[in-house]
Amino acid sequence: MKLRICTWNVNSILARLPTALQVLAKVQADVICLQEIKCESERFPRLELEDLGYHVAVHGQKSYNGVALLSKHRLEDVRFGLPGDESDIQARYLEAVISHPHGAVRLASLYAPNGNPLGTEKFPYKLAWHQRLEAHAQALLALEEPLILAGDYNIIPRDADCYDPLAWAGDALFQPQSRAAHRRLENLGFTDAYMQMDGRKNQYTFWDYQGGAWPRDRGVRIDHLMLSPQAADRLRSVEIYREARALEKPSDHVPIFADFAIGGS
Numbered sequence: 001m002k003l004r005i006c007t008w009n010v011n012s013i014l015a016r017l018p019t020a021l022q023v024l025a026k027v028q029a030d031v032i033c034l035q036e037i038k039c040e041s042e043r044f045p046r047l048e049l050e051d052l053g054y055h056v057a058v059h060g061q062k063s064y065n066g067v068a069l070l071s072k073h074r075l076e077d078v079r080f081g082l083p084g085d086e087s088d089i090q091a092r093y094l095e096a097v098i099s100h101p102h103g104a105v106r107l108a109s110l111y112a113p114n115g116n117p118l119g120t121e122k123f124p125y126k127l128a129w130h131q132r133l134e135a136h137a138q139a140l141l142a143l144e145e146p147l148i149l150a151g152d153y154n155i156i157p158r159d160a161d162c163y164d165p166l167a168w169a170g171d172a173l174f175q176p177q178s179r180a181a182h183r184r185l186e187n188l189g190f191t192d193a194y195m196q197m198d199g200r201k202n203q204y205t206f207w208d209y210q211g212g213a214w215p216r217d218r219g220v221r222i223d224h225l226m227l228s229p230q231a232a233d234r235l236r237s238v239e240i241y242r243e244a245r246a247l248e249k250p251s252d253h254v255p256i257f258a259d260f261a262i263g264g265s
Contacts, residue, residue: 001102002236004029006257007109007150007223008244009206012038013068016249017045023244024052029257030072031098033109033150037066044068061091067109067151074099082110084132092129102263105231106140110151115172123172126154130181138188140228146260147228149190152253154222155182157192160201161221173222191232193225193258194240203240206253214245223256234260 006029010020013034024032032054037044041060049056054070059080069075075096082093095108110133115126133149140147155178159165168174186192194203204219213219227235237259244254 001100001261001263003031003098003100003105003260003262004257005031005033005105005107005148005150005225005260006255007033007035007152007225008255009035009111009152009223009251009253011036011251011253013045014039014043016251017048019244019247019249019251021048021052022247023241023255024049024070026243027241027255027257030100031105031107032070033107034068034070035066035109035111035152037068038063039066057094057096059091059094061089065091065111067091067094067111069094069096069107069109071096071098073101076104077106082129082132083136085128088129093133100262103146105146105148105260105262106143107148107150110149110153112152112154114154115175115178118170118172118175123175126172127177127181130155130178130185134181134184134188137185137190137226141189144230145228146231146234146262148231149185149226151224152222153182153224155179155224156220156222157182157224161204163202163204163218163220167218168220173220185226189229190226191229191235193227193232193235193238194221194256196227196232196235197238197258204242205240205256207245209252223253225256225258231260234262236261 205223
């Protein structure tokens with residue numbers, strides 16, 4: 001059996017609902033992790049997505065942030081928020097178990113802090129958030145189950161994941177501390193799905209709305225599917241759906257999706 005899992009920073013689900021529905025129909029994923037939905041949970045277009053056959057879990061926030069999980073299979077053990085700081089009310093993390101008939105998969109949709117501008121409290125918050133993610137990820141690895149941490153990490157892992165490293169040298173996404181946080185996650189045992197299956201240069205997931213970034217292909221790769229060893233063993237393919245960036249009223253991110261073998265197939 002195949003399980004297709006997709007992650008996408010939709011950049012406001014309400015503002016882009018027709019485009020989002022078009023993209024979801026094209027991708028045909030079993031599970032979709034959405035980020036930056038930019039609406040409270042009560043305003044999320046649950047009915048439109050349930051009509052597509054999805055179970056829906058939402059961790060929303062007014063005007064900012066927000067994550068959601070859509071699954072063709074039951075969602076169990078749903079957890080809202082990243083552990084480690086009870087004072088953090090930003091809606092950036094949602095975790096659940098996908099109850100597939102041929103085997104369960106634990107999955108998180110995450111929207112990591114941007115961290116800009118440098119020199120403000122936003123960058124320390126970014127680094128502290130990633131430290132919490134690392135601690136939680138380490139605890140989840142102890143369960144020894146297929147685990148996928150999917151979302152907008154707001155980190156450019158390598159020079160090759162950026163059209164021009166010099167242009168991003170002063171950005172929080174490209175700082176040594178940010179990239180080190182991503183490497184620590186890999187050092188725990190997580191695999192970047194894209195790097196496992198492809199890893200070519202100039203394959204991006206984000207193009208800014210400004211400066212003609214999309215037509216000039218001035219993008220970065222900041223949306224990642226990070227896999228536990230048990231999930232990495234089941235990975236069969238990865239694709240970045242670039243065409244979504246050319247649609248009417250697009251998000252500045254595009255989906256990345258992966259196919260996994262499940263149930264021993």
